[in-house]
Each structure stands twice: as structure tokens, then as C-alpha cells.
Amino acid sequence: SQQGEEDPQALSIQEGENATMNCSYKTSINNLQWYRQNSGRGLVHLILIRSNEREKHSGRLRVTLDTSKKSSSLLITASRAADTASYFCASKFSGTYKYIFGTGTRLKVLA
Amino acid sequence: EAGVAQSPRYKIIEKRQSVAFWCNPISGHATLYWYQQILGQGPKLLIQFQNNGVVDDSQLPKDRFSAERLKGVDSTLKIQPAKLEDSAVYLCASSLERGSTFENEQFFGPGTRLTVL
Numbered sequence: 001s002q003q004g005e006e007d008p009q010a011l012s013i014q015e016g017e018n019a020t021m022n023c024s025y026k027t028s029i030n031n032l033q034w035y036r037q038n039s040g041r042g043l044v045h046l047i048l049i050r051s052n053e054r055e056k057h058s059g060r061l062r063v064t065l066d067t068s069k070k071s072s073s074l075l076i077t078a079s080r081a082a083d084t085a086s087y088f089c090a091s092k093f094s095g096t097y098k099y100i101f102g103t104g105t106r107l108k109v110l111a
Numbered sequence: 112e113a114g115v116a117q118s119p120r121y122k123i124i125e126k127r128q129s130v131a132f133w134c135n136p137i138s139g140h141a142t143l144y145w146y147q148q149i150l151g152q153g154p155k156l157l158i159q160f161q162n163n164g165v166v167d168d169s170q171l172p173k174d175r176f177s178a179e180r181l182k183g184v185d186s187t188l189k190i191q192p193a194k195l196e197d198s199a200v201y202l203c204a205s206s207l208e209r210g211s212t213f214e215n216e217q218f219f220g221p222g223t224r225l226t227v228l
Binding site: 004030031033042043044045048050088092096097098099100101102103104 | 146152153154155156159166167202204212214216217218219220221222
């Protein structure tokens with residue numbers, strides 16, 4: 001399966017701590033996106049990183065991409081209870097038009 | 112700006128029955144996606160349209176699933192006949208994408224939760 005694998009599957013942290021989740025994939029990609037899903041707002045796009053980029057920032061989010069290791073990581077700094085959600089990476093593989101979503105990381109931020 | 116609209120929000124049917132889902136994308140969005148999300152898993156692409164044309168339907172079980180996008184706007188996804196394993200949330204998404212790079216973010220609707228008994 002081309003589906004990206006994310007780890008950890010679940011993560012529980014205290015408010016104010018940082019949360020890091022990782023995504024690994026099997027074949028070369030054009031770009032990779034991160035999405036958040038919670039019961040209140042459904043699936044929401046967070047950030048896109050292209051294959052020629054190594055790092056991107058958006059507010060409290062930092063995404064890195066290591067194409068040699070075929071992996072990406074999402075760091076959420078100074079987490080809040082509202083960050084409680086499932087986080088998915090979605091990879092667009094070279095030569096295709098579609099995105100393949102990973103298995104997701106369930107993040108719980110305790111107040 | 113109005114978001115992606117889907118209906119119904121919930122549907123319960125018996126196996127072997129038929130069901131249809133409707134999606135209205137964000138105005139002006141050329142690309143429309145249907146995903147199936149089984150509990151505890153990530154969304155799985157079923158079909159991707161750009162305007163009226165199908166970009167990818169490689170994971171659509173074509174013996175029972177069908178989808179159309181009339182006039183490049185609204186879309187319907189049908190299952191006939193349904194099986195127990197079709198129980199899932201069906202998500203519709205749209206993006207501005209008009210070219211072939213497919214780098215635009217996808218905007219997702221609230222989904223339809225289907226339960227097959």
C-alpha cells in the first residue's frame with residue numbers, strides 16, 4: 001500500500017508542551033500536506049510542503065521534509081486544548097494526481 | 112464564503128439496499144473529490160473529478176459504486192447494493208485546482224455517516 005504511515009498512533013501531552021508527529025512514505029513525492037480533523041470542524045488543511053523544501057512554518061506549526069528518509073514531521077509548539085484532534089499527512093506521489101492520506105496521529109492535549 | 116455542502120448527514124440502510132450522497136462544492140472550485148473514511152483510518156480517495164472529467168477512480172469499487180458530476184458543479188455518489196463493509200463516513204472535498212499540478216488545499220464537507228445493517 002502507498003498509504004503513509006504516521007507515528008505515534010496516539011499522543012497525550014499537557015497544555016503548553018510541544019507535540020511532534022511523524023509521517024513516512026514509500027515512493028518519491030511532489031508535495032505533502034498536513035490536515036487536522038476534529039469533531040467540531042471536520043478535516044482542515046494546515047500546511048503544504050513541496051519536495052524541494054525542507055522546512056515551513058505557519059503560526060505554531062513547523063513542518064519538515066526529509067526526502068532522503070522519505071519522511072515528514074509536524075511540530076506543534078505551545079499546545080492548547082483546542083489542538084486536540086487527529087492529524088493526517090497526505091502525500092502526492094510523483095506521476096500521480098491524487099493524494100494518499102496516512103493513518104493519522106490522535107493528539108490529546110490535557111488542560 | 113460558503114463551504115462544501117453534503118447531504119444527508121446520516122443514513123442507515125439495510126445491506127443490499129441502495130443509497131445516494133450529494134455534494135455541492137465551493138463555488139468556482141474545479142476539482143471535486145469523494146473519500147471514504149472508515150473509523151480509525153485516514154480518508155481513502157474513491158474518485159476525483161476535474162470539471163466534468165474523471166481524474167482518478169482507481170480505488171472506486173465500480174461493481175457497486177458510481178459517481179457523476181453534472182455540469183462540473185454538484186456531484187452524487189451512489190452505492191448499489193450496499194455491503195456491511197461500506198459503513199463509513201463519506202467525505203466530499205473541493206479545490207480550486209484547474210491545472211495538473213494539484214497543489215491546492217482541499218476544503219472538506221462535514222461528511223455523510225453511513226451505517227449498513
